[in-house]
Amino acid sequence: MIDARARLLLVSNSTLHGHGYLDHAAKAIPAFLGDRRRVLFVPWALKDHAGYAAKASERLAAMGIGLDSIHSAADPVRAIGLAEAFFVGGGNTFRLLKALQETGALQAIRRRVLSGVPYIGSSAGSNVAAPTIRTTNDMPIVQPVSFGALGLVPFQINPHYLDPDPGSKHMGETREERLVQFLEENEVPVVGLREGAWLRVEGGSVTLEGTTGARIFRHGEAPVETNPGDRLDPLVL
Amino acid sequence: MIDARARLLLVSNSTLHGHGYLDHAAKAIPAFLGDRRRVLFVPWALKDHAGYAAKASERLAAMGIGLDSIHSAADPVRAIGLAEAFFVGGGNTFRLLKALQETGALQAIRRRVLSGVPYIGSSAGSNVAAPTIRTTNDMPIVQPVSFGALGLVPFQINPHYLDPDPGSKHMGETREERLVQFLEENEVPVVGLREGAWLRVEGGSVTLEGTTGARIFRHGEAPVETNPGDRLDPLVL
Numbered sequence: 001m002i003d004a005r006a007r008l009l010l011v012s013n014s015t016l017h018g019h020g021y022l023d024h025a026a027k028a029i030p031a032f033l034g035d036r037r038r039v040l041f042v043p044w045a046l047k048d049h050a051g052y053a054a055k056a057s058e059r060l061a062a063m064g065i066g067l068d069s070i071h072s073a074a075d076p077v078r079a080i081g082l083a084e085a086f087f088v089g090g091g092n093t094f095r096l097l098k099a100l101q102e103t104g105a106l107q108a109i110r111r112r113v114l115s116g117v118p119y120i121g122s123s124a125g126s127n128v129a130a131p132t133i134r135t136t137n138d139m140p141i142v143q144p145v146s147f148g149a150l151g152l153v154p155f156q157i158n159p160h161y162l163d164p165d166p167g168s169k170h171m172g173e174t175r176e177e178r179l180v181q182f183l184e185e186n187e188v189p190v191v192g193l194r195e196g197a198w199l200r201v202e203g204g205s206v207t208l209e210g211t212t213g214a215r216i217f218r219h220g221e222a223p224v225e226t227n228p229g230d231r232l233d234p235l236v237l
Numbered sequence: 238m239i240d241a242r243a244r245l246l247l248v249s250n251s252t253l254h255g256h257g258y259l260d261h262a263a264k265a266i267p268a269f270l271g272d273r274r275r276v277l278f279v280p281w282a283l284k285d286h287a288g289y290a291a292k293a294s295e296r297l298a299a300m301g302i303g304l305d306s307i308h309s310a311a312d313p314v315r316a317i318g319l320a321e322a323f324f325v326g327g328g329n330t331f332r333l334l335k336a337l338q339e340t341g342a343l344q345a346i347r348r349r350v351l352s353g354v355p356y357i358g359s360s361a362g363s364n365v366a367a368p369t370i371r372t373t374n375d376m377p378i379v380q381p382v383s384f385g386a387l388g389l390v391p392f393q394i395n396p397h398y399l400d401p402d403p404g405s406k407h408m409g410e411t412r413e414e415r416l417v418q419f420l421e422e423n424e425v426p427v428v429g430l431r432e433g434a435w436l437r438v439e440g441g442s443v444t445l446e447g448t449t450g451a452r453i454f455r456h457g458e459a460p461v462e463t464n465p466g467d468r469l470d471p472l473v474l
Binding site for chain 1: 250251252253254255284328329332369370371372373374375376377378379380383384397399406407408409410415416418419421422423432
């Protein structure tokens with residue numbers, strides 16, 4: 001079940017090969033925001049908050065969207081309370097989650113999204129919309145209080161989902177092998193979201209958009225391929 | 238500083254492309270163990286403990302080494318107290334560390350290695366020899382009590398270290414980018430250990446062995462290439 005008021009755009013990646021920052025989502029983002037024209041940006045997944053906010057601000061300005069960054073707010077929780085919409089940027093998921101937990105932003109953002117404030121996440125920002133960060137690809141460079149995240153959707157996301165490379169000589173686990181290990185220990189479904197794909201969550205329903213599709217992993221079942229335009233509700237809710 | 242009594246063989250990977258399980262280390266392992274001819278195996282990084290122990294037992298038998306597996310010990314800590322040597326196998330580092338913490342094996346193994354009992358780790362088994370698991374490549378499929386690990390060496394290990402692929406169209410972070418992110422948040426040096434390489438720790442000193450070399454990452458400095466046969470002491474101690 002997803003709260004019917006929750007509206008989320010969960011993007012696999014910020015930059016698609018051969019394109020500029022957020023180019024592949026340049027139509028989807030303003031369309032999703034509708035008449036809301038200002039986002040509160042969360043840059044905490046990267047180290048350089050000011051640089052990251054400047055880059056995002058410039059890109060969103062070109063879409064006609066204004067940006068305030070939470071790193072320059074005197075009171076982050078108050079800034080969240082006033083936000084028209086959220087944009088949580090990619091980077092390291094552990095670093096992002098730790099900051100969300102330590103500032104109280106985690107509960108504050110969750111509360112507002114469940115009351116209808118739109119949420120855009122990219123990469124790490126999509127990971128933290130899930131119940132936990134247990135399906136991130138990132139290195140655990142810092143230790144959050146727990147792996148518990150926003151829980152705005154009842155399934156996990158694996159951004160930058162990568163199909164196995166049959167020619168590889170590298171013996172580390174493939175992405176699919178890693179997600180199978182996740183399902184050995186957990187029962188929550190996982191959306192393996194390829195670069196170029198995103199999920200639109202609205203009215204309690206989940207639609208796959210973008211160009212590249214997603215692979216759905218469920219406990220005790222074979223993975224399922226899904227295509228742009230598909231409603232994922234029966235697979236993940 | 239490394240305790241002069243500690244003896245460790247920290248291997249990047251269990252299987253090298255084109256070879257069988259542990260083939261690339263088939264001479265190094267018996268040589269390292271000397272006249273010790275029985276190891277206590279820790280299979281907790283994989284789900285199927287019995288299957289993993291059977292596979293390891295068969296491979297080590299071909300090297301003339303006997304194996305008991307900790308998963309079939311009535312009292313794991315007692316088994317650790319009696320072991321002639323340890324072999325901690327690869328798999329998922331979070332799953333391995335959680336089991337080491339929950340059973341008390343973490344403190345027990347640490348104590349025995351610091352009193353001179355040899356330790357062989359492969360992949361996840363090498364990760365947990367470091368101060369923390371913050372440089373693992375694995376997915377955080379379960380949540381350990383903390384990221385604190387055995388701390389048998391004062392540096393981090395990144396097993397299966399992978400050089401950037403200039404032809405890749407995938408936009409996820411390269412391994413080097415991930416380790417740079419680690420050093421944004423931590424000051425501990427990291428040994429990026431390529432598949433086919435291992436570290437031999439003896440007499441308070443660290444030697445790089447195998448065929449493929451390692452890349453050393455230190456806070457605020459450019460990465461350094463090292464070659465088989467190199468003493469890494471000045472870089473990592």
